[in-house]
Amino acid sequence: MKNNDWKERLNIVYSTNPDFKFESEDEQEEVTLPKEKQKLRIELDKRNRKGKSVTLITGFVGSEEDLATLAKMLKTKCGSGGSSRCGEILIQGDFRDKIEQILLSEGYKTKKI
Numbered sequence: 001m002k003n004n005d006w007k008e009r010l011n012i013v014y015s016t017n018p019d020f021k022f023e024s025e026d027e028q029e030e031v032t033l034p035k036e037k038q039k040l041r042i043e044l045d046k047r048n049r050k051g052k053s054v055t056l057i058t059g060f061v062g063s064e065e066d067l068a069t070l071a072k073m074l075k076t077k078c079g080s081g082g083s084s085r086c087g088e089i090l091i092q093g094d095f096r097d098k099i100e101q102i103l104l105s106e107g108y109k110t111k112k113i
Helices: 064-078 096-106
Strands: 039-045 054-058 082-085 088-092 109-112
Touching: 039 096, 054 096, 064 082, 064 088, 064 096, 096 109
Parallel strands: 039 109
Antiparallel strands: 039 054, 054 088, 082 088
16 A cells, blocks of 8 residues: 655645656665776865865765765775765875775776866
8 A cells, every 4th residue: 555644745736637646755776886887087176175185086976875985995095084975085185196096906997187
């Protein structure tokens, strides 16, 4: 039996379409691409950071868990702090060359900007 909770349909008033089906907002988890198909961009960023430089890795396609796992591995190997969110990884400091070598050895495709 379908879940017919009226609280989930607060913004729907009435539909005259006979084929109308209410769409629930169940998020589909994004599938992580294999390492060989990932195209990661590595760049140095200093904007809005009070002159401090960070290495920014963008272009990751996949779930937030896989992104966090990759970020943790990079932070550990660089011996630096950082964060990951919205498909981007921030590593504190200028580690472009080191991160490029690490990602290439792991099987990712990279491009240094």
